Amino acid sequence: MVIDTEESTDGITWKDGRRIVxxxxxxxxxxxxxxxxxxAQLESTLNVEEEKLQGFGSYLTIRCLNCNxxxxxxxxxxxxxxxxxxxxxxxxxxxxxxxxxxxxxxxxNKFVTALGIPGATxxxxxxxxxxxQKPLSEIAKTSCVNALQEEIEKT
Numbered sequence: 546m547v548i549d550t551e552e553s554t555d556g557i558t559w560k561d562g563r564r565i566v567x568x569x570x571x572x573x574x575x576x577x578x579x580x581x582x583x584x585a586q587l588e589s590t591l592n593v594e595e596e597k598l599q600g601f602g603s604y605l606t607i608r609c610l611n612c613n614x615x616x617x618x619x620x621x622x623x624x625x626x627x628x629x630x631x632x633x634x635x636x637x638x639x640x641x642x643x644x645x646x647x648x649x650x651x652x653x654n655k656f657v658t659a660l661g662i663p664g665a666t667x668x669x670x671x672x673x674x675x676x677x678q679k680p681l682s683e684i685a686k687t688s689c690v691n692a693l694q695e696e697i698e699k700t
Contacts, residue, residue, distance in 0.1 A: 558596065563661040565601050565635055566620045574618040578609040585611030587618070600665035600673075601657075602633030626676060636665060640673035644681070 575587045587607050594615065595606040602621040609616060623631035643653050650671070654664030 564603060564620060565662060566603075567622055567635075570622050571618070571620055574616075575607075578612060578614055579616045580609065580612050580614040583609060583612040583614065585609055587616055598663055600633055600636035600669040601639055601662070602635050632673070632676070636669060637673045637676060639665065640670055640677055641681075643670065644674070644677075 577583075578585050578587060587609060592608045592610060593605050594608055597604040597606075602619065602623070605618040605620065607616045607618055608614070619631075619633075622634045624634055624637070626632055639653065643649060646653075650665070650667040653670070658664050
């Protein structure tokens with residue numbers, strides 16, 4: 546299954562392909578229904594009614610078999626930027642991986658779609674690159690200063 550990530554992934558259902566999932570995050574989210582009056586665990590992901598892909602992370606809508614409530618489950622940890630909704634950590638880590646590997650969004654998406662994982666849009670990956678640009682620059686500067694200091698001490 547090769548996916549053109551410049552187009553919508555609306556036609557992909559949660560049953561198609563593979564996903565990158567943090568098992569502990571998913572298990573914790575499935576531990577109980579979000580309805581405070583319901584004590585049931587969300588027993589099965591076979592009750593998934595919808596999946597909303599956001600880059601490499603997903604929001605799953607799972608119906609509780611006990612109270613019939615729809616529960617929104619995240620497949621990965623999230624963090625918040627300066628503005629906007631929660632950001633999946635996996636998307637930020639993918640941007641770091643792209644930089645470390647010296648590849649761009651197109652090459653990353655070719656790789657993951659060969660694995661059967663729906664890719665992320667170039668726009669999503671570029672946003673995450675911009676998010677990490679300043680911290681990476683600071684780390685690089687610190688590393689250069691430390692290397693220079695070490696060179697000075699040895700001479």
